[in-house]
Amino acid sequence: MGLLKRVAEALMITVLVILSMGFLTAAAEGVHLSRHFLSYALHRTGQYLRFSVDIFKNQKGWVEVIHEGNSVMYIPHPSPHQIFHMLVGTSPQMAILNTLFLLSVTMVLVFTVGGYWGLKAGYQGGRWDGVLAVLAPMFSAIPGWFWGIFLMWALWWKLSIVPLSYIDYVHMVEGTGKPTPFTYLYALTTPTLTLTFANVAVYAYNVRNLVRNELHEEYFLADVLKGLPDKRIMRKALRTVLPPFLTFTSYNFLNLMMNGMAVEVMFNVPGIG
Amino acid sequence: MYRRLSTSLLLVMLAFSLLAPRLVSSQDIRNWNNSTYWAWNPKGVPPAWYGAIKGLPDTEWLRGHYSNGRFVYVYDFHYSEPPQEIVLIPNETCNLRLTVIDPLGNRYVLWEGYIPNFVYLSRLTGPMMNVARDKCRPVPSPGTLLIHNPLRALFSREGVDCTAPGNTLLQGRYTFIVEAVDGNLSPTDEPRIRVLGLSYGLMGTDVEGRDVWVGFAYGAEETVLVAILGAAVMVGLALLLGMLSVLSNGVGGVADFVSKFLTATPVLPASVLLIVVFGSSKTVSWNQTYFTMNPFVLALVIGVLLMGNVSRNVRSMVEEELRKDYIESSRALGGSPLWILRKHVSKIILPYSLHQFSLAVPGIIGFITLLGFFNVSPGINWGTLMGEIILSGARYKLAWWQILPVGISLGILAFSFIGIADEIKGRFLKG
Numbered sequence: 001m002g003l004l005k006r007v008a009e010a011l012m013i014t015v016l017v018i019l020s021m022g023f024l025t026a027a028a029e030g031v032h033l034s035r036h037f038l039s040y041a042l043h044r045t046g047q048y049l050r051f052s053v054d055i056f057k058n059q060k061g062w063v064e065v066i067h068e069g070n071s072v073m074y075i076p077h078p079s080p081h082q083i084f085h086m087l088v089g090t091s092p093q094m095a096i097l098n099t100l101f102l103l104s105v106t107m108v109l110v111f112t113v114g115g116y117w118g119l120k121a122g123y124q125g126g127r128w129d130g131v132l133a134v135l136a137p138m139f140s141a142i143p144g145w146f147w148g149i150f151l152m153w154a155l156w157w158k159l160s161i162v163p164l165s166y167i168d169y170v171h172m173v174e175g176t177g178k179p180t181p182f183t184y185l186y187a188l189t190t191p192t193l194t195l196t197f198a199n200v201a202v203y204a205y206n207v208r209n210l211v212r213n214e215l216h217e218e219y220f221l222a223d224v225l226k227g228l229p230d231k232r233i234m235r236k237a238l239r240t241v242l243p244p245f246l247t248f249t250s251y252n253f254l255n256l257m258m259n260g261m262a263v264e265v266m267f268n269v270p271g272i273g
Numbered sequence: 274m275y276r277r278l279s280t281s282l283l284l285v286m287l288a289f290s291l292l293a294p295r296l297v298s299s300q301d302i303r304n305w306n307n308s309t310y311w312a313w314n315p316k317g318v319p320p321a322w323y324g325a326i327k328g329l330p331d332t333e334w335l336r337g338h339y340s341n342g343r344f345v346y347v348y349d350f351h352y353s354e355p356p357q358e359i360v361l362i363p364n365e366t367c368n369l370r371l372t373v374i375d376p377l378g379n380r381y382v383l384w385e386g387y388i389p390n391f392v393y394l395s396r397l398t399g400p401m402m403n404v405a406r407d408k409c410r411p412v413p414s415p416g417t418l419l420i421h422n423p424l425r426a427l428f429s430r431e432g433v434d435c436t437a438p439g440n441t442l443l444q445g446r447y448t449f450i451v452e453a454v455d456g457n458l459s460p461t462d463e464p465r466i467r468v469l470g471l472s473y474g475l476m477g478t479d480v481e482g483r484d485v486w487v488g489f490a491y492g493a494e495e496t497v498l499v500a501i502l503g504a505a506v507m508v509g510l511a512l513l514l515g516m517l518s519v520l521s522n523g524v525g526g527v528a529d530f531v532s533k534f535l536t537a538t539p540v541l542p543a544s545v546l547l548i549v550v551f552g553s554s555k556t557v558s559w560n561q562t563y564f565t566m567n568p569f570v571l572a573l574v575i576g577v578l579l580m581g582n583v584s585r586n587v588r589s590m591v592e593e594e595l596r597k598d599y600i601e602s603s604r605a606l607g608g609s610p611l612w613i614l615r616k617h618v619s620k621i622i623l624p625y626s627l628h629q630f631s632l633a634v635p636g637i638i639g640f641i642t643l644l645g646f647f648n649v650s651p652g653i654n655w656g657t658l659m660g661e662i663i664l665s666g667a668r669y670k671l672a673w674w675q676i677l678p679v680g681i682s683l684g685i686l687a688f689s690f691i692g693i694a695d696e697i698k699g700r701f702l703k704g
Binding site for chain 2: 009013014016017020021024025027028138140142143144145146149152153157254258259261262265266
């Protein structure tokens with residue numbers, strides 16, 4: 001019963017969120033509040049939903065032909081899929097894939113580098129910890145896009161080792177040959193590094209704090225007294241701090257996604273942003 | 274040390290945000306989105322101090338003096354690049370002649386005839402080609418000259434390639450003489466000559482020629498105001514909803530539902546829509562629409578939309594606290610739920626709220642700049658400036674004078690608030 005109630009509540013919230021976003025969109029289109037607003041906004045929400053589903057259907061639009069006297073007028077009516085393609089420059093499936101790919105590669109880098117750095121700083125302290133203690137507040141303070149501009153300056157303007165615009169680079173490769181997975185990966189270098197730069201110190205600091213808390217636990221002391229090698233103790237500490245770290249990650253995912261949208265706009269990545 | 278540094282930086286930034294808007298002209302602010310108002314500024318140039326270091330011409334009005342029925346202006350040219358533009362603005366519509374005498378004494382007549390409004394010298398292809406034929410070797414074609422700034426020919430040494438970069442310019446005093454074609458000018462007819470240099474003011478200009486300092490200084494107050502008010506709304510409402518949502522009565526149920534609903538709402542699209550709904554817009558070109566919105570309403574919108582996660586955190590903290598023994602004792606002694614929340618739980622939640630407030634201020638500033646990326650940051654704030662940088666393509670030109678001040682100020686402000694948050698965490702929230 002408890003589970004059913006929770007599912008029903010989650011469904012209700014989802015429906016309400018969709019409805020409220022639909023109503024807001026209708027209001028943003030210029031529909032004024034009146035006694036007809038509710039029914040009109042509801043109708044529009046239905047249309048937005050249908051449009052959102054239809055953009056995934058690879059349908060072709062149609063052309064309306066109007067004959068008037070000796071002249072003929074052609075009015076194109078593109079399908080939702082074509083409208084999306086015209087506006088974003090790629091299919092909706094690819095747009096979602098692009099965003100997911102960008103975020104996944106970023107998360108892998110952040111987890112690997114941040115996890116190792118945080119573990120080392122938390123367990124061994126010293127220089128690793130000192131650098132992290134200075135960088136973490138700085139990195140969490142500076143907005144993600146700022147790193148984008150910095151990397152743009154360093155890697156594109158000064159060194160010319162990465163492409164600036166994702167879509168332009170992919171189109172250029174498509175014009176001269178067949179793009180490989182490496183093409184897309186290379187085109188995403190700067191956006192990925194931007195998001196990684198913006199997040200890695202913050203994530204590492206979180207791991208460091210969690211590991212520091214674990215150092216006071218009895219099992220940890222027992223492991224040290226048993227004379228276990230450092231690497232084994234660190235592996236164990238990592239296993240213990242993983243669940244709270246994943247909770248932190250899930251809380252921060254929306255934040256990462258919002259920053260990801262801005263980074264997509266900056267580097268012309270046709271994704272959700 | 275860190276605490277002192279962050280507090281000092283915060284005080285400096287707050288003082289700046291309060292004082293700086295008073296330092297800029299209200300006329301500049303009223304005309305911020307009026308491109309004709311900024312027509313006499315060079316487009317997209319760095320600050321004057323940078324120009325002084327790099328030897329770039331500054332932007333200036335030339336001072337004229339009246340002599341024998343004509344006006345004479347002297348331009349002391351000692352730079353490594355010619356100016357972006359020179360504009361002659363007559364005082365009245367009359368038949369004028371503009372002659373330039375270079376440091377070697379060569380005379381060139383650049384204009385002779387009626388000037389309805391003003392004359393941009395670089396657009397005078399014919400006279401500039403005459404100058405080029407006289408000075409430049411090889412003589413460039415009109416097209417090549419136009420691409421490489423025709424004023425380069427005017428300020429060039431003799432016998433050099435006027436389109437080639439490098440040390441080809443003739444430095445010294447250039448004299449501009451404005452006289453009437455028929456008769457004399459009277460002392461009240463003084464025309465004006467504006468040199469649009471390659472550097473301008475304290476912080477340079479954007480692609481519209483707007484003074485970046487004006488937008489930056491004026492935007493500081495609104496940015497900080499929206500961030501602090503938004504954070505206060507966010508934390509206040511999150512505190513209220515989070516605490517009420519643990520109550521087992523109807524009020525608790527509603528508070529819990531609202532809190533969950535706000536957590537599930539996509540913040541960025543919802544903010545964009547709410548700004549369009551509650552703000553007013555003005556479209557100036559096919560890709561540029563300016564939004565205006567009362568900063569208090571903007572703070573309310575952002576605060577409400579961002580409160581979801583914090584309210585859930587408050588709720589779980591309150592629930593954890595309510596399970597403790599001393600709360601059970603209070604309950605057994607007859608304490609009502611509201612009394613327990615007020616008397617015991619609020620003591621735990623208050624430092625957490627202050628911590629969240631300190632984190633929320635930089636978070637909201639960052640969020641406002643994110644809105645700028647999608648061209649919906651309303652008013653004149655640092656978010657709007659960022660949006661315009663992105664839309665105008667200044668990121669590709671790496672117009673650092675537009676990007677760095679906003680980025681560094683955001684960083685300093687955020688750094689100081691996070692320092693305070695860490696202090697609160699260290700003092701009250703450990704263990």
